[in-house]
Amino acid sequence: MTEPDLVTICAVSAAVYPVSGRTAALLSARVGEQNVTSVEVDADVAQQAITNLEKAGLAPHVVVADGAAGFDDHALYERVHATVAVAEIPYAWVEQTRPGGVIVPPWQPLRGHGLMMRLTTTRDAVHGRFHGPTGYMMLRSHRAELVWQARHLDEADKSGTTLDPRTVFEAGPARPKAMTMRSAGRVHSSRACRR
Numbered sequence: 001m002t003e004p005d006l007v008t009i010c011a012v013s014a015a016v017y018p019v020s021g022r023t024a025a026l027l028s029a030r031v032g033e034q035n036v037t038s039v040e041v042d043a044d045v046a047q048q049a050i051t052n053l054e055k056a057g058l059a060p061h062v063v064v065a066d067g068a069a070g071f072d073d074h075a076l077y078e079r080v081h082a083t084v085a086v087a088e089i090p091y092a093w094v095e096q097t098r099p100g101g102v103i104v105p106p107w108q109p110l111r112g113h114g115l116m117m118r119l120t121t122t123r124d125a126v127h128g129r130f131h132g133p134t135g136y137m138m139l140r141s142h143r144a145e146l147v148w149q150a151r152h153l154d155e156a157d158k159s160g161t162t163l164d165p166r167t168v169f170e171a172g173p174a175r176p177k178a179m180t181m182r183s184a185g186r187v188h189s190s191r192a193c194r195r
Contacts, residue, residue, distance in 0.1 A: 021052040025058055028060045035078075037077075038060055040062065040063070040064060041064070070095075076096060076098040077096055080097050085107065087108065094125065101120070102118060103119040103128075104116070106136040115132065
C-alpha cells in the first residue's frame with residue numbers, strides 16, 4: 001500500500017479509489033488498463049485490489065508474485081513503478097524494462113525514510129537521480145533483520161509519550177532537536193550530547 005499523497009497522476013483523483021489497487025487504477029486511467037500489470041506478493045491484498053478495481057470499472061492485469069522478480073510474461077515494460085521501497089534495485093526490473101524505459105522506485109537502504117529515484121535503463125544497467133525524501137514499506141525480501149537487545153533488559157525502565165510521530169517527521173532540519181528527550185536532568189539526543 002502507498003501513501004495517497006505519493007501516488008499522483010493528473011488524470012484521476014486518488015480519492016476515488018480505495019487503497020488496494022489505487023496505483024493500478026491511476027495508471028489504468030492514464031495509459032489504459034491493457035497496458036498495466038500489477039504485481040502483489042500477498043494473495044489476499046491482490047484479491048482486494050481486483051475487487052476494488054472491478055468496482056471502479058477497471059481490469060488491469062493483477063499477478064500474485066514476488067515483486068523482486070518482476071513479471072517476465074509481459075516484459076519488456078516501458079515503465080516500472082514500485083510502491084514498495086528497495087534497498088537495491090532488483091536486476092530483474094532492469095532486464096524487464098526496455099532500453100530507455102524508466103524505473104521509479106523508493107530507495108531505502110536503511111530503516112526509516114529513503115529517497116524517490118527515477119532511473120533510465122540501458123541495455124544492462126540503469127542511471128538516474130534522486131527526487132526527494134519518501135517513506136514506503138520495504139519489499140519483503142529487502143527487509144533487514146535488525147535485532148537489538150538492551151543490556152539488562154529485565155531491569156530497564158519503560159516509558160511512553162504522547163508525542164505524535166508526524167510532529168518529529170515534519171520538524172525537517174529541526175528534527176534532531178525534536179528528537180531530544182529530557183530524562184532525570186540529563187539531555188539525550190540523536191546527536192552527540194553537548195552538555
